[in-house]
Amino acid sequence: MAVTVVVGNPKPASRTLAAATLVAEGLRPDETPEVIDLVTLGPGLLGWGDPAVTEAAGRVAASDLVVFASPTFKATYTGLLKLFLEQFDGGTGLAGVVAVPLMLGAGPAHALAPDLLLKPVLVEIGATAALPGLYLSDRTFQEDGAITAYTERWRPVADALRTTEKATNHA
Template sequence: MSTPVTDARQNAGTPVGGGSAGSIVTLVGNPREGSRTRTAAVAAAEEVGRRIGHGGSHEIVDLAALGPHLLAPGPSAGVEVALELVTGASVLVVASPTYKGTYTGLLKVFLDKLPSGALTGIVALPLLVMGDPAHSLAVEVHLRPLLVELGATVATPGLALLESQIPQPEQILSAWADRVAPQVAAVLGEAEKGRART
């Protein structure tokens, strides 16, 4: 079994907003290890990271390995580490396959462990992988409100990615990252200014 939390250092590219801040965390809510959802989410995080000149850490929280611990009684060290990584992110990519027209129960159970406002100050990037284009609005209708409820600033638009697009997602990911990276850079820039004033 793979570890639920892995480090995926990334190379920084030409920044959109100049400089780098904090960490990028990719949260994967697919119950299957080594999923296509994880592959797509990591690629999306890397695309955005390059555009904002991110030179910090990139961590992956893969809930597939944590599933048995999420509903178990008592605390779990792995779950606690995952929650700390998620709430300590500057940019959080939240990815799930589309189940029954929305995100997975696994992702919901994990996020339910966070208190209200736990993602305040974090830029969230919602991503859903789906088999049917009819579900493409689920990323905006279902996943975005969940992240907003937890206090995140959610960049627009979320990414709705078809399973058929995953083998060669470069063009779609690139166009999406071009749209959201300026928003991410702006929020991070404002946060940096706020820290400098205190």
């Protein structure tokens, strides 16, 4: 599997999931992304060794491109996403994965949150997070053109990173 969407919204089938899927499809229009809606993993995220969580983490680590998405909650990403990210070893857990931090919110006050709060964690666990984070309005993302503008601008970079990561990790 090459493209995965990880959604840390406590509501299943959320707008966050819809936005993240559109971003993944825009960056890799040739592939259907696999979706991991973390709310479905429930209490298994609270510890280590849960088979469903371990399997989901394995799928993410084996991906080429992952969109990590969260609503803005208390000025940052959700605890649900944090619990999942804790499943990965520091420095190597997401080696070879190109990660895109995505957050949604009601207004522009937290527009830097994907880059300031989510991206450093992704880098800490080994992901390549070279693309800028994306912050979307949770009410207008489907019609405001922000996803199209972002994916058209950054698709060539994501493709180049994927090629580089594959060559580096398979050499």
